[in-house]
Amino acid sequence: MNLSYAQIRARVDAAAQAAGHPVRLLAVSKTKAAAAVRELAAMGQLAFGENYVQEATPKQRELTDLGLEWHLIGPLQSNKCRDAALHFDWLQSLDREKLVEPLNRFRPDAMPALNVLIQVNIDGEASKSGCAPDAIPLLARAIARAPRLRLRGLMAIPEPNPDPVHRRNAFDRMHRLFDALQNAHPAIDTLSMGMSDDFESAIAAGATMVRIGTALFGARARVP
Numbered sequence: 001m002n003l004s005y006a007q008i009r010a011r012v013d014a015a016a017q018a019a020g021h022p023v024r025l026l027a028v029s030k031t032k033a034a035a036a037v038r039e040l041a042a043m044g045q046l047a048f049g050e051n052y053v054q055e056a057t058p059k060q061r062e063l064t065d066l067g068l069e070w071h072l073i074g075p076l077q078s079n080k081c082r083d084a085a086l087h088f089d090w091l092q093s094l095d096r097e098k099l100v101e102p103l104n105r106f107r108p109d110a111m112p113a114l115n116v117l118i119q120v121n122i123d124g125e126a127s128k129s130g131c132a133p134d135a136i137p138l139l140a141r142a143i144a145r146a147p148r149l150r151l152r153g154l155m156a157i158p159e160p161n162p163d164p165v166h167r168r169n170a171f172d173r174m175h176r177l178f179d180a181l182q183n184a185h186p187a188i189d190t191l192s193m194g195m196s197d198d199f200e201s202a203i204a205a206g207a208t209m210v211r212i213g214t215a216l217f218g219a220r221a222r223v224p
């Protein structure tokens, strides 16, 4: 029995209750074996996040019987758009307009539209993926025009900072960006932010989806 799953689930639910809105838990299974995913799925967890298309597809093949929902949360290179569009239910890391056309073109008609979050570089870090906050409106319009994509909201990975106030600040700024985007696109419903160390703070700031790896699966053996 995986104790941490029940514990994390309870903490997410308690934080969601306190914040007054529902929150989805995405289990981040990067570097973890298909068997670990299967174990969590047996406990009721059905949505999983992976950083790399090439790491995810063999696991997905091994687990097709489970009907899981797969989210691509790592940076997307243009030459991986086809695989992303074929093998995932959600893409959380769309950060430039150039990716919109190929993703739309490669998404098979037989599948539902690909759910898309715009990744925002909320702390303006030089080395990070994500678009600048002021690039959100144009990118959102391009996604909304693509019939095979469905704009669902925003995602961010705030700068790792030991000061929780600093991170909470970034979450609050994301919430304001989300509200502004929702004015133009009323159907968006997802603000994905918060990881193992700070998901409760993210939920208090308005996160509707948290992405948790380490706290569920244990430390990763190698750097993702």
Ligand SMILES: *Cc1c(COP(=O)(O)O)cnc(C)c1O
Pocket (backbone or CB within 6 Å): 028, 030, 051, 073, 074, 157, 195, 196, 197, 211, 212, 213, 214, 215, 224
């Ligand atoms: C690895 C990763 C996570 C999970 O991080 P933990 O600290 O292990 O919970 C969440 N989001 C993204 C984008 C990641 O790459």
